[in-house]
Amino acid sequence: MTAKTTAAQRNRIHRLVEAAATLPDVRTEVEGNHDNNRWWPISIADPRMRMLAAGWSTRVNYRMIGSYADVITKADAAGFEALAAYTDADITELARPIGLPQARIDYLRSLNVLIGQWAKDEIDPATIPQGELIQQIADQVHGASYKVAQCAVLYSRGYHCGIIPVDSGMVTKLAPALGFTLPYGPIAHERLRHTLESAVTHDADAYREMTVRHRHKVTIPDDATPTWWVHLVLIYFKRLYLNKPPTHLCTRRPLCTKVIRCSHTAAEGSGL
Secondary structure, X not given: OOOOOOHHHHHHHHHHHHHHHOOHHHHHHHHHHOOOOOOOOOOOOOHHHHHHHHHHOOOOOHHHHHHHHHHHHHHHHHOHHHHHOOOHHHHHHHHHHHOOHHHHHHHHHHHHHHHHXXXXXXXXXXXXXXXXXXXXXXXXXXXXXXXXXXXXXXXXXXXXXXOOOOOHHHXXXXXXXXOOOOOOOOHHHXXXXXXXXXXXXXXXXXXXXXXXXXXXXXXXXXOOOOHHHHHHXXXXXXXXXXXXXXXXXXXXXXXXXXXXXXHHHHHHHOOO
């Protein structure tokens, strides 16, 4: 699947990222997670363990991040091969702090089968095109679907590989804010991913300049498109402003280009 974005779509994405990047609370979260993400830390070196960590981060909220980090640290210390040899009881005990033990077991077991098939076929997963790899994980790893598969591929290949993962909130909250209509079902995650990635790639220099202009303290490799930065800006804007919209968020998006603190919100807040 490829997405050809229109100038209007690219402008809407650019305006929303611009507005979100100016918000102090969004900037704080982006800076705290860009160079070393709290959910997917650079201290994990094994790409297989990175795929596992991305999958096990599902259904874990901010109140659980300490417990999640402890679970992933223990899993990484054991090593992927040893972890894959654990009994179901061992995995259940390890994953107990983050809940859903059977889902964690099923994800690990099916991921290990897929990794084993790559080894049998003498295929290095690092050579598989990103879209194809996302599709394989979505199809063959239990509980992955597109939204988890995107995260697994991004984390296994590094923050700056060009993938913008799309979670459910981005489909249900961010896309409407942008005025985008998506297909029903899991494929919506892929459609929005392609649209966002295409827009950022098209205007890569403008987004890189935006990080400087808004003084975001982040490190983006010279040869990388700032997709990871845009992902974090959008995901934290969604979590902080769209999940529970505050009164200063304009309800007339995307027709209103200011997004926040515009004349509409003042009128609506006054009861006019």
